[in-house]
Amino acid sequence: MAIVIIVLLFAIVASLGHALSSMSSGPGRSLLMAQALTVRIALSVALFALLLLGYHFGWIQPHGAS
Numbered sequence: 001m002a003i004v005i006i007v008l009l010f011a012i013v014a015s016l017g018h019a020l021s022s023m024s025s026g027p028g029r030s031l032l033m034a035q036a037l038t039v040r041i042a043l044s045v046a047l048f049a050l051l052l053l054g055y056h057f058g059w060i061q062p063h064g065a066s
Contacts, residue, residue, distance in 0.1 A: 001059050008047045015040040 019036035054060035
């Protein structure tokens with residue numbers, strides 16, 4: 001489960017980097033930037049849902065910080 005979470009986090013950061021490079025390339029690539037940001041939002045929602053499901057089914061156990 002931890003591997004999946006880490007992979008999703010890296011994919012979110014990669015999509016954000018792709019959007020940044022598309023934005024800095026000029027106004028002609030705004031469609032690519034919008035698509036990259038859409039992918040980032042979808043990955044973020046998927047990660048949030050996965051965390052909620054993991055907690056619900058007991059795959060993830062919360063622990064307090066000491």
